[in-house]
Amino acid sequence: MPGSRLTHEDRRQIETWLSDGLGTAEMGRRLGRPTSTITREIARNGGLAGYLADRAQQAGEQRARRNRSMKSPEPDDRQTEAARRFVEEYATLLAGTGLPRMASRVFVCLLTSDSASLTSADLVRRLRVSPASVSKAIGYLESIDLVGRGQDPDGRRERYVIDGDVWFRAWKTDASAHAEVAAAARRGTDIFGPDTAAGIRLSKMGRFFARLSDQMDGSGLTHAIVADALTLIAALVHAARPLTPDDLATALGWNVQRVADALDAISRRPVLSDPLAVQRSEQGTYTIVPRPDRLSDAQRDALNG
Structure with missing residues (x-):
């Protein structure tokens, strides 16, 4: 039948007709096949002088198995159209948070695969992009610790992997970045002055970040240190005068290191003292003051009057 594969019997006929000196066009006519099919069959299986039906049949079966293997997708690749749409839609959402578009697509592709791991070839096939695009996206995802590398069981291919801790690592990365922005804003407040317009804006920005x-990095401080920080703030409010760390340690019955830890906690998490701020003088004493950005100049003037 035209279009179907040659059978073992077809190949035996070809072998016999070759021995009889029959031309390929006539063979094709008798088998109901194009002449090109017969010509290709003979050429790839030994030629006019070496064609053998049994060997040609074995080679044909091997080719068929290879083709089936190449066309049959791996389990992870059997995606429905709805799944493909989800990958693109979710990638778009992640891109809106600042993740590069291609990195977002690669990440969601890995996230939604059954094994949470794919090879470069898998990603190229699924996303229909170039290997270079996949490589660049993987490099970016590795740089922010969202993707790792592993090996296939046979050790011949590298796989890109995400694990169950990926969201925790991403969360910690963001928390660290926000803390750095907050610290930089506090430094800017000191440089420009807490009562200046720039200082007030920077102070608000620092408190926001x-x-x-604080909300994202709940493991940064223990409950005991936070409790000590709040006690130290209460002590400064009650004293209403500058105190040294030694003064605070004596009054509270703590050692100096405990006081230092509480002061460090307040410095790293200013929200602990909000709406107040712990201020350190050049002489090394500490006082409690209102945050300069909580009241406008007019409000302060009205309160002072």
């Missing part, structure tokens, strides 16, 4: 960092 400090809150984000």
Whole structure:
């Protein structure tokens, strides 16, 4: 039948007709096949002088198995159209958070695969992009610790992997970045002055990012250190005068290191003292003051009057 594969019997006929000196066009006519099919069959299986039906049949079966293997997708590749749409839609959402578009697509592709791991070839096939695009996206995802590398069981191919801790690592990365922004804003407040317009804006920005960092990085401080920080703030409010760390240690019945740890906690998490701020003088004493950005100049003037 035209279009179907040659059978073993077809090949035996070809072998016999070759021995009889029959031309390929006539063989094709008798088998109902194009002449090109017969010519190709003979050429790839030994030629006019070496064609053998049994060997040609074995080679044909091997080719068929290879073709089936190449066309049959791996389990992870049997995606429905709805799944493909989800990958693209979710990647778009992640891209909106600042993740590069191609990195987002690669990440979601890995996230939604059954094994949470794919080879470069898998990603190229699924996303229909170039290997270079996949390589660049993987490099970016590795740089922010969202993707790792592994090996196939046979050790011949490298696989890109995400694991169950990926969201925790991403969360910690963001928390660290927010803390750095908050610290930089506090330095800017000191440089420009807490009562200047720039200082007030920077102070607000610092408090905002400090809150984000505090909420995201709940493991940064222990409950005991936070409790000590709040006690130290209460002590400064009650004393209403500058105190040295030694003064605070004596009054609270703590050692100096405990006081230093509490002061460090307040410095790293200013939200602990909000709406107040612990201020250190050049002489090394500490006082409690209102945050300069909580009241406008007019409000302060009205309160002072």
